[in-house]
Amino acid sequence: MVGVGGSGVWVGSLAHYLGGMRVATWNVNSVKQRVPRLLPWLEQRRPDVVCLQETKLADDAFAELLGEPLAGLGYEFAAHGEGRWNGVAVLSRVGLADVVAGMADGPGFPQPEARVVAATCGGVRVFSVYVPNGREPDSDHYRYKLEWLAALRDVVRESGDQVMVCGDVNIAPADEDVFDPAAYVGHTHVTGPEREALRQLEALGLKDVVRDRWPGQRVFTYWDYRAGMFHQDLGMRIDLVLASAPVAARTKAAWVDRHARKGTGPSDHAPVIVDLDTAPDGDIGPVVPPPSAPRKTKKLPQAK
DNA sequence: ATGCCTGAAGGGTTCAGA
Numbered sequence: 001m002v003g004v005g006g007s008g009v010w011v012g013s014l015a016h017y018l019g020g021m022r023v024a025t026w027n028v029n030s031v032k033q034r035v036p037r038l039l040p041w042l043e044q045r046r047p048d049v050v051c052l053q054e055t056k057l058a059d060d061a062f063a064e065l066l067g068e069p070l071a072g073l074g075y076e077f078a079a080h081g082e083g084r085w086n087g088v089a090v091l092s093r094v095g096l097a098d099v100v101a102g103m104a105d106g107p108g109f110p111q112p113e114a115r116v117v118a119a120t121c122g123g124v125r126v127f128s129v130y131v132p133n134g135r136e137p138d139s140d141h142y143r144y145k146l147e148w149l150a151a152l153r154d155v156v157r158e159s160g161d162q163v164m165v166c167g168d169v170n171i172a173p174a175d176e177d178v179f180d181p182a183a184y185v186g187h188t189h190v191t192g193p194e195r196e197a198l199r200q201l202e203a204l205g206l207k208d209v210v211r212d213r214w215p216g217q218r219v220f221t222y223w224d225y226r227a228g229m230f231h232q233d234l235g236m237r238i239d240l241v242l243a244s245a246p247v248a249a250r251t252k253a254a255w256v257d258r259h260a261r262k263g264t265g266p267s268d269h270a271p272v273i274v275d276l277d278t279a280p281d282g283d284i285g286p287v288v289p290p291p292s293a294p295r296k297t298k299k300l301p302q303a304k
Numbered sequence: 305a306t307g308c309c310t311g312a313a314g315g316g317t318t319c320a321g322a
Contacts, residue, residue: 029310030310054311056312083312083313084312085319085320133322135320135322184322188322189322224307224308224322226307226310228308229308236322267310268309268321268322
């Protein structure tokens, strides 16, 4: 479902918007529980596009809960949820076109689940993804995870050259992306087939913009709620922003918003934030005014 | 304890998460 916030004057006209924009992804672990954290965070960080995962809310309930506050902040949204588990969404204030929920040929468990929604925002085809957990290596759910990733790759392959795949991929791309590789031996998120499936997705030409920005650094996006894992920085990097080369080349900043993991009632994941510069001259499409421009034209008093 | 927290559904507990 698609909701319309703000005046909506940019809808459609921003299909080729290539100005600077801030894109974020956040597994909120229940958007209903996270409202007291999400709304202030939107006001503080002011992302132009937000990919949410684990909304755990049906679409009508999402609209009921967030429709008004999001409109007040200038966001349109596309929510794809199922009530109890899973659920993804895209929020945008730089246009929200050609929304597609789910994957037509994607696998289910056994039925299709709400794990991906795509929309074109500011000239970029944005995918908000929540990759299946996998539960145990070689389990049915693990095989479902690998099949789901292959289906995602097939969809992304057909999505043009301005692409971002953002979300909780439930895979630590390399050993440096977990606090203790030895602790994960025999567990999901680090196995060879999972990492290979992720590599196959990236082989379409997608760049892991946070790792590229912070090579060799300790960067995590998820910390277990238990045993003070966050405060000891014992986490994993499983929430990624993957961008096609023309988009990745515009990266001005890429970081994990650890502040959002602190304090009262946080998600167990932190948001990932990526700032894109204006597209270089000569790139596709007309460049229209940035989203910070007034949304409504106010009639000024005319001198007589 | 091997799920140490957190959330959802639904019911007085169980499943899921990574």
